Amino acid sequence: MKESPVTSSIEEQPSRRTFLDALIACCSAVAAVALAAPAGLYLWPAAKGGGGEKAEVEGAKSLPVGGSKMVQLGAEAVILVRQREGFAAFSAVCTHLGCLVKWNTEKGQFICPCHAAAFGPDGEVLGGPPPSPLPRLKVQEAGDKVYVSKT
Amino acid sequence: MDRPGRINRFLEQRYNMEAVRGFVDKQIHKRLPPHTGWLHVFGSLSLFLFISQTITGILLLIYYRPTPKEAHESIKYITADVQFGWLYRQIHAWGASVMIAAVVLHMVRTFFWGAYKKPRELTWVTGVLIFIVTITFGFTGYLLPWNQIAFWATTVGTESANKVPVIGDWLQYFLRGGDAVTGETLSRFFVVHVIILPWVLTGLVAIHLFLMRANNLSTLEPVGEERPMDPAKGIPFYPVHVAKEGVVIVLLLAVLVALSVLSPWEIGEPADPLETPEHIKPEWYFLPSYQLLKYFQGPYGAVIGVFAVSLPFVFLFFWPFIDRTKERHPKKRPLSVAIGLFALSSALVLGILGYYSGKQVTLFGQRYRVTELGWLEPAANEAHPERPAKSEPALIIPGE
Numbered sequence: 001m002k003e004s005p006v007t008s009s010i011e012e013q014p015s016r017r018t019f020l021d022a023l024i025a026c027c028s029a030v031a032a033v034a035l036a037a038p039a040g041l042y043l044w045p046a047a048k049g050g051g052g053e054k055a056e057v058e059g060a061k062s063l064p065v066g067g068s069k070m071v072q073l074g075a076e077a078v079i080l081v082r083q084r085e086g087f088a089a090f091s092a093v094c095t096h097l098g099c100l101v102k103w104n105t106e107k108g109q110f111i112c113p114c115h116a117a118a119f120g121p122d123g124e125v126l127g128g129p130p131p132s133p134l135p136r137l138k139v140q141e142a143g144d145k146v147y148v149s150k151t
Numbered sequence: 152m153d154r155p156g157r158i159n160r161f162l163e164q165r166y167n168m169e170a171v172r173g174f175v176d177k178q179i180h181k182r183l184p185p186h187t188g189w190l191h192v193f194g195s196l197s198l199f200l201f202i203s204q205t206i207t208g209i210l211l212l213i214y215y216r217p218t219p220k221e222a223h224e225s226i227k228y229i230t231a232d233v234q235f236g237w238l239y240r241q242i243h244a245w246g247a248s249v250m251i252a253a254v255v256l257h258m259v260r261t262f263f264w265g266a267y268k269k270p271r272e273l274t275w276v277t278g279v280l281i282f283i284v285t286i287t288f289g290f291t292g293y294l295l296p297w298n299q300i301a302f303w304a305t306t307v308g309t310e311s312a313n314k315v316p317v318i319g320d321w322l323q324y325f326l327r328g329g330d331a332v333t334g335e336t337l338s339r340f341f342v343v344h345v346i347i348l349p350w351v352l353t354g355l356v357a358i359h360l361f362l363m364r365a366n367n368l369s370t371l372e373p374v375g376e377e378r379p380m381d382p383a384k385g386i387p388f389y390p391v392h393v394a395k396e397g398v399v400i401v402l403l404l405a406v407l408v409a410l411s412v413l414s415p416w417e418i419g420e421p422a423d424p425l426e427t428p429e430h431i432k433p434e435w436y437f438l439p440s441y442q443l444l445k446y447f448q449g450p451y452g453a454v455i456g457v458f459a460v461s462l463p464f465v466f467l468f469f470w471p472f473i474d475r476t477k478e479r480h481p482k483k484r485p486l487s488v489a490i491g492l493f494a495l496s497s498a499l500v501l502g503i504l505g506y507y508s509g510k511q512v513t514l515f516g517q518r519y520r521v522t523e524l525g526w527l528e529p530a531a532n533e534a535h536p537e538r539p540a541k542s543e544p545a546l547i548i549p550g551e
Contacts, residue, residue: 045328075331098310100427
């Protein structure tokens with residue numbers, strides 16, 4: 001018996017069940033995204049405002065030539081060195097894996113205690129695994145106070 | 152009617168206890184392949200250690216405070232003032248290392264016995280995931296005492312995250328809860344260590360045990376030629392294998408207590424974000440990766456290094472699908488065995504180099520300094536050789 005055109009066209013269209021299944025799946029997906037999105041934003045660290053632009057290095061003026069001092073600038077550690085030409089400040093965070101460098105007065109270098117990286121007095125890599133030099137920071141002298149800042 | 156009888160009747164009137172008893176009976180008296188022996192205890196040992204870590208972890212949680220101001224003090228309080236706090240803290244700290252060792256030994260035994268092959272590929276895959284989660288447990292838990300070594304090990308560890316291409320900076324920012332390791336990092340690691348990972352590991356272990364029981368332990372017969380086991384020849388799980396596991400577990404407990412008493416973990420100095428201690432090293436299970444990273448230098452070295460360190464885990468994960476040979480017996484698959492031995496010895500050599508790098512050693516009467524890359528160079532001041540620190544004994548080869 002030949003299939004009637006009406007029957008065959010009804011069978012080709014999606015059934016009510018299929019439509020409802022798809023609708024429920026879409027609504028569930030939207031609900032899941034609606035629940036997950038604020039949770040994802042919640043997990044993203046909130047920005048901590050302020051405190052990172054400028055920091056005074058206390059006692060900097062009393063440092064001898066070749067002396068150094070560590071100070072916190074926001075979340076970052078900064079090392080100030082008194083060189084013959086004046087003060088120089090660098091990020092103290094080794095560019096290899098984040099340990100803090102120390103100024104070695106004898107060698108005139110910044111040395112990282114973790115993997116023996118060495119940086120010159122200008123922050124350039126002299127040896128070891130670091131991929132890039134120490135970022136230089138700005139030093140400002142105002143009277144007997146010394147400030148370091150990123151810009 | 153006596154009490155056990157009353158309880159049984161109570162349960163039987165409400166639940167299908169016959170099915171429950173049948174299931175338990177079947178699992179307990181299941182027959183294991185005849186070659187099952189003492190080398191097959193490491194899986195149960197790992198499970199026991201997970202339970203031990205959970206119990207000691209819950210005990211520590213009662214007094215531990217997850218903030219930078221209180222974390223270190225709370226560890227001191229647990230160690231000095233809480234009755235047996237020192238013991239539970241030491242068992243937890245040593246238990247972490249021993250658990251990783253047990254999981255590794257279990258994987259090594261499984262690898263060399265070819266037990267990862269069809270039809271047990273998914274059991275192996277879940278096992279690799281368990282291994283990764285166990286190491287992550289160690290990494291996250293390490294920060295919680297908030298001492299110098301914890302702080303800087305986490306700084307270095309999370310710094311590696313930003314070497315991942317494209318998403319590295321975001322990944323590091325997310326892991327740390329900010330730009331640097333701070334109290335936000337401690338909070339995140341605490342939640343991961345205490346809530347997320349235990350549930351993840353419980354789920355993985357449940358799936359792993361289910362898959363293991365579904366296929367039973369592997370024999371040494373080739374893939375596709377496993378014969379149904381003659382029950383008369385199999386080893387009953389209970390009491391024979393359970394007895395072996397019981398002996399090993401009791402020995403393990405004795406070892407943990409001995410380590411806790413004779414070689415306790417130090418509390419250490421409180422974390423100082425402005426002072427990186429000299430010669431810090433990660434825990435032994437990270438030493439191979441720590442050393443391997445050093446060999447990749449230059450502007451792209453760190454990126455390549457992170458990939459190199461990740462590769463072993465990728466190989467482990469896909470190994471059942473890479474090695475499709477049919478043989479299981481180690482004598483009949485020399486290539487797999489050679490690869491396994493090479494991987495193990497590489498990890499061992501890198502770990503040893505990582506441990507001794509930066510230290511001075513005495514070899515055949517000569518004093519040498521081990522460079523960061525593992526080479527030997529004459530010690531700088533041979534007229535006045537440095538005395539090694541008490542916690543870093545020098546390697547002395549007879550000849551001095």
